[in-house]
Every structure is written in C-alpha cells, then in structure tokens.
Amino acid sequence: MGSGIAQVTSLSGADVTLIDTDEGALDRALAAIRSSLDRFVAKEKTTAEAADAALARIAVATDLKAAAGAEIAVEAVFERLPVKQEVFRTLSTIVAPETVLATNTSAIPITEIAAAATHPERVVGTHFFSPVPMMRLCELVRGIHTSDEALAKARAFAEAAGKTCVVVNRDVAGFATTRLICALVNEAARLVENGVISAEDLDTACRLGFGHPMGPLATADLTGIDVIAHATENIYEDTADPQFFPPALLRRLVAAGEIGRKSGKGFFDYEGLSTGLWTAGGAATARRVSRGRVPAPARRRWSR
Numbered sequence: 001m002g003s004g005i006a007q008v009t010s011l012s013g014a015d016v017t018l019i020d021t022d023e024g025a026l027d028r029a030l031a032a033i034r035s036s037l038d039r040f041v042a043k044e045k046t047t048a049e050a051a052d053a054a055l056a057r058i059a060v061a062t063d064l065k066a067a068a069g070a071e072i073a074v075e076a077v078f079e080r081l082p083v084k085q086e087v088f089r090t091l092s093t094i095v096a097p098e099t100v101l102a103t104n105t106s107a108i109p110i111t112e113i114a115a116a117a118t119h120p121e122r123v124v125g126t127h128f129f130s131p132v133p134m135m136r137l138c139e140l141v142r143g144i145h146t147s148d149e150a151l152a153k154a155r156a157f158a159e160a161a162g163k164t165c166v167v168v169n170r171d172v173a174g175f176a177t178t179r180l181i182c183a184l185v186n187e188a189a190r191l192v193e194n195g196v197i198s199a200e201d202l203d204t205a206c207r208l209g210f211g212h213p214m215g216p217l218a219t220a221d222l223t224g225i226d227v228i229a230h231a232t233e234n235i236y237e238d239t240a241d242p243q244f245f246p247p248a249l250l251r252r253l254v255a256a257g258e259i260g261r262k263s264g265k266g267f268f269d270y271e272g273l274s275t276g277l278w279t280a281g282g283a284a285t286a287r288r289v290s291r292g293r294v295p296a297p298a299r300r301r302w303s304r
C-alpha cells in the first residue's frame with residue numbers, strides 16, 4: 001500500500017520519501033512502482049517522461065528521520081495497533097507540529113492510533129484501496145480529536161493524487177467500507193460453509209445480480225483472507241457485534257495458509273496464475289477453477 005500511495009502522490013507532482021525498515025521491501029516497492037508506471041505508459045494514461053519524472057521524485061529511506069520536513073506523513077505499516085502507535089510516537093518527535101499525520105489503517109480506530117502522537121488533532125485516517133493506482137476511492141476518517149484543518153489537508157492530498165474522498169464522521173472500528181466488505185465476506189463464507197451455495201455461484205450472483213465487478217470471495221482472495229479475518233476480528237473486538245465474528249471457514253483457511261492469491265489458494269485456486277495486479281472481472285473469476293465447483297471433497301470440507 002505504501003508503494004501505491006507513493007506512486008500516486010509522486011505522479012501528482014510532489015516529492016515523496018518512501019520509508020520502510022526492511023530494505024528488501026523498498027527494492028520491491030520501487031520495482032512495483034516502475035512496473036505499474038510502465039503499464040500506465042503502455043495504456044497511454046501517462047507519458048514516459050511523466051513516469052520517469054515521477055519515479056525520480058521518489059526517494060527511499062530506512063529511518064523515520066527522513067520524514068523531517070514533510071507536509072504530510074502517511075503511515076501504512078502492519079495492521080497492528082502497537083506497531084502503528086510506535087510509528088506515530090516516533091514521527092511526533094521528528095516532524096513539525098503542524099505536519100498532518102495520516103494512517104492508512106483499514107479497521108483500527110483513528111483515535112487509538114492518535115493517542116500515541118503529540119497534537120492528536122492533526123491525525124486523520126486516509127484509507128486508500130488496493131491497487132492504489134487503480135482504485136479511485138480514499139475514505140477519510142475523523143478521530144475524536146481530528147481538526148477540520150487536518151481533514152481538509154488530507155482531502156487536498158488525496159484529491160491531488162486523483163482520488164475521490166468520502167468522509168467517515170464517527171471513529172468506529174472498520175469505518176464504513178471495511179465494515180461493509182467484512183459483513184459481506186463473512187455472510188458469503190457462512191453461506192458456503194453451510195453448503196447453501198458454492199463459492200463460484202455466490203460470486204457469480206453478486207457480479208451478475210448486483211453488478212459488482214468482482215464477487216466478495218474473489219475480493220477476499222485478492223485482499224488476503226488473513227487481512228479480512230484480522231479486520232473483522234478487530235471490528236468484533238470493538239463492537240461485540242456477532243456478524244463480525246470471523247466464520248469458521250475463514251479461520252480454517254487462515255490456519256491452513258490458504259489465504260488467497262498471494263498463497264496460490266483461497267476460496268478459489270490460483271495455481272499457475274499470476275499473482276500480480278488484478279483487473280476487473282479478472283482471472284480469479286474468469287478461470288473456471290473454483291474450489292466450490294469441485295463436487296464432493298471441497299463441499300464436505302466446508303459444510304457442517
């Protein structure tokens with residue numbers, strides 16, 4: 001997510017420093033940005049000169065001190081509150097008091113992250129979507145202390161990067177979008193594990209009946225079933241709402257390491273397929289290899 005946010009920010013003309021404690025992650029990020037920009041050039045969405053210039057505006061660093069002087073710092077580290085809080089605690093000692101501190105968390109309440117920062121009024125949620133260069137939404141989230149000024153700066157930042165913003169006014173776990181996708185994936189997984197419908201038919205129903213470009217189970221495979229399971233656990237912990245308790249099938253797939261495209265298997269089978277960027281209506285659903293279609297064993301395993 002960090003590399004995607006760096007890419008769209010840099011394309012908007014801003015200088016960007018991409019910071020990661022893992023040097024390998026920085027190398028992978030730059031390679032991913034290069035390859036994404038190449039695709040943009042090939043599709044004539046940008047020029048080769050603009051792509052080269054965007055890449056040249058991105059510096060990399062392994063030390064948070066490189067954020068000194070930033071107008072806005074966007075955190076996109078692991079989805080763990082203590083990790084995020086440590087980043088905000090350290091950033092507070094590095095950047096100016098007026099620097100906006102944004103978090104790309106998908107489900108953790110902004111106020112809990114902001115508790116580690118000085119001047120929590122400048123902390124705001126900027127929830128981008130994967131793949132960032134393709135997805136046009138940025139969900140802005142107010143923490144209890146978030147100032148109008150910080151929200152306006154975050155909006156200007158996201159809009160400059162080509163995103164359309166929606167604002168979540170109350171700091172609830174999962175905001176609006178993560179609650180919606182978790183509720184949908186959880187119910188889809190329950191229907192499949194109870195043998196009500198196959199995974200493939202469920203996704204087909206959502207695509208053809210509701211006009212969704214991708215079914216919820218293929219979406220979970222793309223996002224990572226572990227990521228969805230973790231997000232829904234966070235929401236459940238905060239709300240105690242049973243609809244967010246992760247269904248057994250989700251927990252078993254995570255335990256089995258079958259967490260979607262990145263592992264080659266999830267609700268659907270991706271072996272031999274590229275795990276690169278998804279395009280709407282992509283291989284996950286186009287290829288007719290669905291574990292839900294495999295007659296007896298898959299259904300037995302998933303049914304009560």
Ligand SMILES: NC(=O)c1ccc[n+]([C@@H]2O[C@H](COP(=O)([O-])OP(=O)(O)OC[C@H]3O[C@@H](n4cnc5c(N)ncnc54)[C@H](O)[C@@H]3O)[C@@H](O)[C@H]2O)c1
Pocket residue numbers: 001002019020021022025076077078079080083087104105106107127128129130223227
């Ligand atoms: N993947 C998605 O589809 C998606 C969508 C929206 C939001 N998010 C959110 O974005 C955030 C990042 O997700 P991701 O999928 O890119 O995760 P990721 O695991 O791919 O990347 C996280 C990166 O953070 C680095 N990191 C960890 N601790 C650090 C620290 N203290 N300082 C600097 N770097 C550190 C890691 O080395 C890693 O490269 C999470 O909060 C996630 O919930 C993810």
